[in-house]
Amino acid sequence: MGKKYIINLSDEERGELSELTNKGKTGARKLKRAQILLLADEGKTDREIAENIHVGVSTAERTRRRFVEGGSENALNERRRPGKKPLLNGRQEAILIAEACSDPPEGRSKWTMQLLADRIVELGVVGSISDDTVLRTLKKTT
Known part of the structure; x- marks a missing residue:
């Protein structure tokens, strides 16, 4: 069975992600996601990516899917979380x-x-x- 979400980065995207992984001021989650995308672009499987950078296979799958569906900004950044409604107005x-x-x-x-x-x-x-x-x-x- 073939992969549903295949990553083909442009030279510009690859450069941005590489720069992001080499910069010292990147959050850990964002860094891992950038590494996932770079390895996926090299043709690595989700299992290989997970083992290589110590994340779960589902994290690799989810990052790959989010990139294909919404681009690098969607894949790299956290989604807003609604939080709980305040108990007092x-x-x-x-x-x-x-x-x-x-x-x-x-x-x-x-x-x-x-x-x-x-x-x-x-x-x-x-x-x-x-x-x-x-x-x-x-x-x-x-």
Whole structure:
């Protein structure tokens, strides 16, 4: 069975990739991908590439496919990752911060993360929230 994604680099592409692999300021993943493309252009199989530069066979296959489908920029660079939606919006964060800056409950010398979480739920700002989320939110606001 023949390879579905065959790499045929132009002289310009080969030069850019070679320059990238010889430059000292390239990230490890990008460097490995450039090496994969150069070896694939030499006619090496995915298994040979994987053994040669110590990556998984699937990484070699995926890099080859991404190059054929979208060019060198697509093959060399990371795709954006969406991340998780924030648990609190700006208004909710502002209320949390205002509560943290207010006087602690009677009988307490200071707010704890759990007390703040309970207070925010009590105020109806959110249905539920963990003390870890409170900590992360307050930590990112100096």
